[in-house]
Amino acid sequence: MESRKEAQPKGEFKCQLCGLTAPYTYYGQKPPNTRSIVILEESYVMKDPFTPDKDKFLILGSQCSLCSRLVCVGTECSLFYSKRFCLPCVNENLKAFPIEIQEDMDKRKSQTKSFPSEKMDAKI
Numbered sequence: 001m002e003s004r005k006e007a008q009p010k011g012e013f014k015c016q017l018c019g020l021t022a023p024y025t026y027y028g029q030k031p032p033n034t035r036s037i038v039i040l041e042e043s044y045v046m047k048d049p050f051t052p053d054k055d056k057f058l059i060l061g062s063q064c065s066l067c068s069r070l071v072c073v074g075t076e077c078s079l080f081y082s083k084r085f086c087l088p089c090v091n092e093n094l095k096a097f098p099i100e101i102q103e104d105m106d107k108r109k110s111q112t113k114s115f116p117s118e119k120m121d122a123k124i
């Protein structure tokens with residue numbers, strides 16, 4: 001029953017990897033008020049808050065096709081290769097992906113900031 005046309009948040013999207021949260025106004029492949037836009041995957045979408053244009057929207061994220069986790073579209077969390085995959089699943093199944101994806105993952109790895117190394121002062 002969709003009587004309202006306004007973009008009322010339907011709920012909150014939360015990325016299960018990075019913890020990003022944002023209210024989403026639509027889940028699916030064809031956001032309302034958009035002219036001929038069909039997203040390639042079922043996605044959590046919110047109206048772009050930075051523009052008054054009704055047909056501008058942001059894709060927040062979607063569900064990993066392997067583990068069903070909700071992940072944002074950020075490059076640290078997921079990638080889209082005919083379906084949405086979260087990066088942990090990509091890494092686990094890296095050999096199943098084409099070489100471009102494998103190389104892309106290598107690049108991403110070298111780009112990620114290394115966490116401060118754990119202190120090695122545990123003297124026993």
Ligand SMILES: [Zn+2]
Pocket residue numbers: 015016017018019020071072073074076077
């Ligand atoms: Zn994320």
Ligand SMILES: [Zn+2]
Pocket residue numbers: 064065066067068069085086087088089090
């Ligand atoms: Zn996954």
